[in-house]
Structures are given as C-alpha cells and as structure tokens.
Amino acid sequence: xxxxxxxxxxxxxxxxxxxxxxxxxxxxxxxxxxxxxxxxxxxxxxxxxxxxxxxxxxxxxxxxxxxxxxxxxxxxxxxxxxxxxxxxxxxxxxxxxxxxxxxxxxxxxxxxxxxxxxxxxxxxxxxxx
Amino acid sequence: xxxxxxxxxxxxxxxxxxxxxxxxxxxxxxxxxxxxxxxxxxxxxxxxxxxxxxxxxxxxxxxxxxxxxxxxxxxxxxxxxxxxxxxxxxxxxxxxxxxxxxxxxxxxxxxxxxxxxxxxxxxxxxxxx
Amino acid sequence: xxxxxxxxxxxxxxxxxxxxxxxxxxxxxxxxxxxxxxxxxxxxxxxxxxxxxxxxxxxxxxxxxxxxxxxxxxxxxxxxxxxxxxxxxxxxxxxxxxx
Amino acid sequence: xxxxxxxxxxxxxxxxxxxxxxxxxxxxxxxxxxxxxxxxxxxxxxxxxxxxxxxxxxxxxxxxxxxxxxxxxxxxxxxxxxxxxxxxxxxxxxxxxxx
Amino acid sequence: xxxxxxxxxxxxxxxxxxxxxxxxxxxxxxxxxxxxxxxxxxxxxxxxxxxxxxxxxxxxxxxxxxxxxxxxxxxxxxxxxxxxxxxxxxxxxxxxxxxxxxxxxxxxxxxxxxxxxxxxxxxxxxxxxx
Amino acid sequence: xxxxxxxxxxxxxxxxxxxxxxxxxxxxxxxxxxxxxxxxxxxxxxxxxxxxxxxxxxxxxxxxxxxxxxxxxxxxxxxxxxxxxxxxxxxxxxxxxxxxxxxxxxxxxxxxxxxxxxxxxxxxxxxxxx
Numbered sequence: 001x002x003x004x005x006x007x008x009x010x011x012x013x014x015x016x017x018x019x020x021x022x023x024x025x026x027x028x029x030x031x032x033x034x035x036x037x038x039x040x041x042x043x044x045x046x047x048x049x050x051x052x053x054x055x056x057x058x059x060x061x062x063x064x065x066x067x068x069x070x071x072x073x074x075x076x077x078x079x080x081x082x083x084x085x086x087x088x089x090x091x092x093x094x095x096x097x098x099x100x101x102x103x104x105x106x107x108x109x110x111x112x113x114x115x116x117x118x119x120x121x122x123x124x125x126x127x128x129x
Numbered sequence: 130x131x132x133x134x135x136x137x138x139x140x141x142x143x144x145x146x147x148x149x150x151x152x153x154x155x156x157x158x159x160x161x162x163x164x165x166x167x168x169x170x171x172x173x174x175x176x177x178x179x180x181x182x183x184x185x186x187x188x189x190x191x192x193x194x195x196x197x198x199x200x201x202x203x204x205x206x207x208x209x210x211x212x213x214x215x216x217x218x219x220x221x222x223x224x225x226x227x228x229x230x231x232x233x234x235x236x237x238x239x240x241x242x243x244x245x246x247x248x249x250x251x252x253x254x255x256x257x258x
Numbered sequence: 259x260x261x262x263x264x265x266x267x268x269x270x271x272x273x274x275x276x277x278x279x280x281x282x283x284x285x286x287x288x289x290x291x292x293x294x295x296x297x298x299x300x301x302x303x304x305x306x307x308x309x310x311x312x313x314x315x316x317x318x319x320x321x322x323x324x325x326x327x328x329x330x331x332x333x334x335x336x337x338x339x340x341x342x343x344x345x346x347x348x349x350x351x352x353x354x355x356x357x
Numbered sequence: 358x359x360x361x362x363x364x365x366x367x368x369x370x371x372x373x374x375x376x377x378x379x380x381x382x383x384x385x386x387x388x389x390x391x392x393x394x395x396x397x398x399x400x401x402x403x404x405x406x407x408x409x410x411x412x413x414x415x416x417x418x419x420x421x422x423x424x425x426x427x428x429x430x431x432x433x434x435x436x437x438x439x440x441x442x443x444x445x446x447x448x449x450x451x452x453x454x455x456x
Numbered sequence: 457x458x459x460x461x462x463x464x465x466x467x468x469x470x471x472x473x474x475x476x477x478x479x480x481x482x483x484x485x486x487x488x489x490x491x492x493x494x495x496x497x498x499x500x501x502x503x504x505x506x507x508x509x510x511x512x513x514x515x516x517x518x519x520x521x522x523x524x525x526x527x528x529x530x531x532x533x534x535x536x537x538x539x540x541x542x543x544x545x546x547x548x549x550x551x552x553x554x555x556x557x558x559x560x561x562x563x564x565x566x567x568x569x570x571x572x573x574x575x576x577x578x579x580x581x582x583x584x585x586x
Numbered sequence: 587x588x589x590x591x592x593x594x595x596x597x598x599x600x601x602x603x604x605x606x607x608x609x610x611x612x613x614x615x616x617x618x619x620x621x622x623x624x625x626x627x628x629x630x631x632x633x634x635x636x637x638x639x640x641x642x643x644x645x646x647x648x649x650x651x652x653x654x655x656x657x658x659x660x661x662x663x664x665x666x667x668x669x670x671x672x673x674x675x676x677x678x679x680x681x682x683x684x685x686x687x688x689x690x691x692x693x694x695x696x697x698x699x700x701x702x703x704x705x706x707x708x709x710x711x712x713x714x715x716x
Binding site: 149150151152153154155181182185188189190191192193194195196198200202225226227232 | 269297327
C-alpha cells in the first residue's frame with residue numbers, strides 16, 4: 001500500500017509529531033511511535049518534538065517487568081535506521097522534571113521552547129499525541 | 130434488585146461522591162449522576178462534593194442544543210426528591226473560576242477546602258469521578 | 259497557524275504550553291472544556307489578556323453555551339460557531355491540537 | 358485515609374488537590390504517572406517535601422522502575438510494591454482516588 | 457478483608473486496568489476476598505472477547521477471564537455504560553436487536569446497583585481510573 | 587479545500603467524537619471535501635454497531651454511518667488500534683479466529699499508512715482527541 005501511495009504523489013511534506021504524554025500511564029506514547037514507524041515508509045521530512053511529560057518517554061533504564069507491560073523505549077534508538085533523525089526535546093520540560101540530556105537513552109537536540117515554537121511554524125502537518 | 134439488597138444488609142454507610150470534572154467535555158459528570166440516582170434507592174447517607182472543575186457541573190443556563198448533547202443539569206435540581214440533599218461546593222474552586230453561588234442552579238453549601246478535607250475524613254466509601 | 263485547546267486550564271497544562279508555542283499572529287481556538295479559559299474574573303484571565311497582545315484568542319460559542327458561561331466571556335475573545343471553526347482551519351496554513 | 362494519585366503533577370492538578378484534602382496522618386500513594394511527583398530536583402519536589410511534614414508519601418516501586426526513574430526518588434518517600442499497596446488499603450479506613 | 461474494585465477505563469489506553477489487575481492479584485495472594493470487580497465508564501471495554509493484542513503484549517481481557525475462573529470472582533459490567541459503548545451479552549444483543557454479542561467469558565452485565573451494593577457489603581472500595 | 591480528520595477518542599466518553607462530527611458537518615455545508623476520517627487510539631470505538639445509546643441521546647455511531655453514506659466519506663479504523671480494543675470486521679474476525687464481528691456500516695479497517703497518506707494528500711489535517 002505504501003508503495004502505491006508514494007508513486008501517486010511524490011510530495012514531500014514536513015511532518016511534526018508532538019509528544020506530550022508520559023509512557024505507560026496511557027498508550028499515546030506507544031501508539032505515536034507506531035505512527036512514526038509506519039510513516040517512515042512514506043519518506044516525508046519528519047521531526048519529533050518531546051514537550052511537557054513527553055520527555056519521560058526517553059528516560060534511560062526503563063524496566064517494565066513489574067507492571068506487566070512491554071518496554072518499548074529501545075525502539076526510540078532504532079528510529080535512526082528508519083531515517084527518523086530529528087528529535088527535539090524541550091529544555092524547560094527537562095529542567096522542570098529534574099532531568100538532563102544525560103538521562104535520555106537516545107541522542108536528541110535539547111532546544112528552548114521559544115525555538116521549538118519557531119520550528120513548529122515551519123511544519124506542514126502536525127500530529128499531536 | 131435494590132429491594133433485595135436493602136433487606137440483606139440494613140447497613141447505612143456514608144457515601145461520598147467526589148466530582149472534579151467539567152460536564153460535556155467528558156462523560157464522567159453524567160455517569161457520576163447516574164450512580165447517585167441509582168444509589169439513592171439504597172438509602173445510604175450520601176454527600177456530593179464538587180471540587181476543581183466539578184463546580185462547572187452546576188452552572189445555571191446550560192444550553193446544549195449547539196453541541197448536540199443532552200443538557201442533564203436539571204437533574205441536579207431533582208436530587209432533592211431522591212433525598213440527596215448534601216451538596217458541598219469548594220469555595221476556592223468557585224473563586225478561581227470567577228464564579229459565585231449565585232451562578233449555580235441548585236442550593237449548595239459553599240465550604241472551604243480545609244473544611245471539606247475534614248468532611249471527607251468522616252466518610253465510609255468514596256467514589257471519585 | 260491555528261492552535262486548538264480542548265482542556266480546562268484549571269486542571270491541565272495544555273493551554274499554558276499552547277500559549278508558549280503560539281507565535282505572534284497565530285490564533286488560539288478554545289473548544290470543549292478549553293472554553294473555560296475564556297471566563298472573565300478567573301485565575302487565568304490575566305494570562306489570556308496578556309496573550310491577546312500577540313495572538314488572537316477565539317472560542318467555540320456552542321461549547322460556551324452548553325456550559326452556561328456564554329455571558330461570562332471576557333472582552334476581546336472572538337466567538338465562532340462550527341462554520342467559523344472550519345474557516346479558521348482553512349485561513350491558516352495548518353492546525354495544531356493541544357490535547 | 359489512603360489517597361491515590363495516578364496523574365503526573367506536571368500536567369494535571371490532581372496531586373495539588375489531593376494534598377489540600379489529605380489531613381494530617383493520612384497517606385498519599387503515588388501510582389502510574391503519579392510517581393513522577395517523587396522525583397528529586399523537580400519543580401514539585403519542594404511541594405512534596407513540605408507535605409511530608411504532615412502526611413506519609415508513598416510511591417509504587419514497579420511504576421517507578423517502568424519509567425526509568427527508580428534511582429531519582431527523593432529521600433523520605435516510602436516505596437511499596439502491589440502487595441504493599443494492598444496493605445495500605447487494608448491498614449487505612451478507606452481509599453480515595455484522585456484521578 | 458473483603459475488597460471491592462472499580463475499574464473506570466478501557467484496556468490498553470490507560471494503565472488503570474493493569475494496575476487494578478496487579479492489585480487484585482496481590483490481594484488474592486495475601487488471602488483477601490475480592491467481593492466484586494465493577495467495570496464502569498470505558499472500563500466496560502475490558503469485557504469484550506473480540507480483542508487481539510499483539511503476541512508479545514499482555515492479553516488484558518483474557519487475563520481477567522482467567523482470574524475470574526480460577527478465583528471465582530464476580531466481574532460485573534455496568535449495563536448503561538455498556539449500551540453506550542457497544543458491549544453486549546446474548547440477552548442484551550437480543551433485547552436491543554443486535555446481530556452479535558461480544559462479551560468475554562467470566563463477565564456479566566448488570567446494573568449500577570451492583571456498585572453501590574459492593575460499596576455497602578465490602579470492607580474497602582478501591583477505584584482505578586483516569 | 588480537502589480536509590482530513592483524525593479522531594482519537596471513543597464515543598460518549600470524550601467530546602472529541604462530537605466536535606469532529608459537528609466540524610465535518612459544517613465543512614461539508616461549506617463545500618469542502620472530506621478526504622478521510624481516520625479513527626485512532628480509542629477512536630476506533632466509534633465504529634462498533636453494537637452500541638445502544640439511550641433513546642433521548644444522540645447515536646454517535648449511526649450518525650457517522652449516515653454521514654458516510656450520504657457524502658461518500660472514507661471512514662478508516664486503524665487495524666492495530668482496533669485489534670487491541672476489540673473492533674473487528676468479518677475479515678479481521680476470521681483472521682483472528684473470532685466468532686463475531688462488530689464493525690458498523692460505512693467503516694473500513696486499514697493500516698496507519700492511511701493516516702500518513704491523508705496528511706500528505708489533504709490540504710489540512712485536524713486532530714480531535716483528549
């Protein structure tokens with residue numbers, strides 16, 4: 001199906017995924033990631049933004065055995081293989097939560113909110129989770 | 130069914146319903162009210178607490194035609210007929226929302242949060258919505 | 259850009275984050291429980307008043323009416339119906355939902 | 358009384374309201390996304406530290422571990438597993454959920 | 457002790473159903489009685505047998521059914537909430553002229569009175585929701 | 587204009603499904619094209635024909651089906667989200683060895699690619715959620 005679609009348009013749009021929710025408490029983080037993975041086949045210009053509690057999706061050392069759910073955090077490390085390489089994390093969101101970039105399991109760009117605001121302005125399609 | 134139940138125990142417990150959510154945006158307010166109505170048949174000692182956005186459930190003049198949903202606010206006025214008469218509203222919650230008791234469609238007791246805290250301590254069963 | 263906010267500002271941080279992300283000239287449309295942010299004399303009224311300096315604040319009138327607060331809306335807020343909501347979506351280059 | 362809080366304190370007002378309603382001697386158990394309130398050096402750490410003067414703050418350890426923050430918990434927070442959660446429910450006269 | 461449980465959210469979307477399950481498991485291990493588990497709001501969606509979660513994920517619905525069978529637990533789905541959300545047993549399907557039902561084994565559909573009654577009859581009511 | 591819609595929450599529990607419906611109705615009246623409505627997360631629960639809402643309430647599912655038929659709108663339910671939550675058409679039911687299906691008329695089940703494709707092909711994507 002995705003092949004068909006790509007032949008059809010050829011359009012390249014800037015897709016932004018806004019992640020504002022923590023993992024496990026709700027499914028939004030996981031199902032957002034599923035969209036990103038499927039979306040990668042469409043070869044669009046993709047950026048992921050982690051704002052507010054969304055930064056918690058990227059914390060190192062998640063161990064989910066105790067809650068009986070699958071730890072999906074390693075998938076963020078695999079995004080590079082899908083050519084999803086633009087991951088932006090809110091500097092203010094990290095600071096408010098007592099976290100630094102060292103606490104995150106993948107290389108990201110830590111950016112001030114004011115800068116993120118400008119980057120969002122440049123997008124074509126914004127998906128919110 | 131309710132007759133059976135009442136014969137069975139004869140126990141009277143203090144039931145508290147905590148309403149913290151606004152109406153219409155989510156269904157919790159409506160489905161909380163449905164529990165109160167059914168629960169009335171059990172002749173327990175019932176108190177309703179309206180905290181945070183829960184105070185919005187009681188605003189006068191709700192007109193829901195435009196959103197295509199049923200206006201269930203008149204039911205709060207009918208609670209008296211079900212012998213549900215203890216309605217407590219957080220004073221601080223009203224004030225933060227720019228509301229006063231005059232904005233509410235039913236007679237309530239406006240109470241300080243500190244006092245509500247003490248009243249909750251006296252309850253036997255607390256249902257949260 | 260059009261931003262929509264559907265959460266009460268008293269219970270959630272969605273409005274706060276939206277206002278941080280809404281650049282000058284954009285429009286913020288309050289819908290569903292988000293319309294409570296339009297109330298005058300509330301604890302967030304000052305925040306909204308300040309935001310009006312750089313962005314347009316709109317609110318979905320049917321949602322205000324449903325909640326019984328249509329006559330409590332602060333000055334300067336643009337009221338729209340669903341048709342106006344569609345117009346806002348089409349007039350702006352894209353829509354971002356702050357959930 | 359036992360109070361449970363399952364929402365992140367950074368996105369919702371549930372913890373704030375819970376702490377207003379928790380009288381002296383009661384226990385507040387952080388579960389699910391509520392465990393983020395246990396983080397040291399966060400913007401709510403001071404609020405939690407103050408609350409510890411009058412109430413016991415507990416957190417569900419499996420939820421902390423799942424979220425990768427087990428080693429970032431501030432001092433003075435009581436850690437429990439599901440079995441300890443059950444004990445807290447039984448030791449107190451009733452449980453109130455702050456959703 | 458006699459414990460009653462209320463589950464307010466559907467499976468997978470919110471952790472409430474997971475936490476409730478883990479809590480119930482722990483309570484049973486400690487020898488407590490689970491008087492009833494009442495599913496309300498979107499919680500009624502815990503009781504559909506049509507779910508097919510990914511193979512490497514937990515099966516929340518099947519897990520409830522197995523627990524109920526093993527420990528003889530009363531799993532009650534609120535009828536009013538179920539009608540709004542499309543959860544039906546054979547009787548409900550017939551009454552509402554539906555051509556199919558979707559309730560999972562071990563669950564039964566009943567009224568809100570079952571929640572109040574659980575509050576009255578049990579020593580503690582614990583609510584899991586969102 | 588060509589508009590795509592994403593609905594992330596189930597019927598009744600959150601207003602998202604209502605707001606999305608009203609928005610789509612208004613857009614159609616103004617002559618816009620609805621390229622697709624994509625149901626994700628709990629939004630997949632908009633597509634079950636087993637709901638029986640109270641007689642004095644709106645029928646959210648039937649309303650979508652009627653709108654789709656009248657205006658020939660593509661109502662797509664995400665297959666992965668649907669499997670987790672128990673929404674199945676005849677094919678899905680067969681593939682997953684279920685004895686029943688519950689999809690409502692006018693809905694079809696497909697992959698997440700349909701969401702991305704809608705984002706690419708339409709002029710605007712509007713998300714309704716919680």
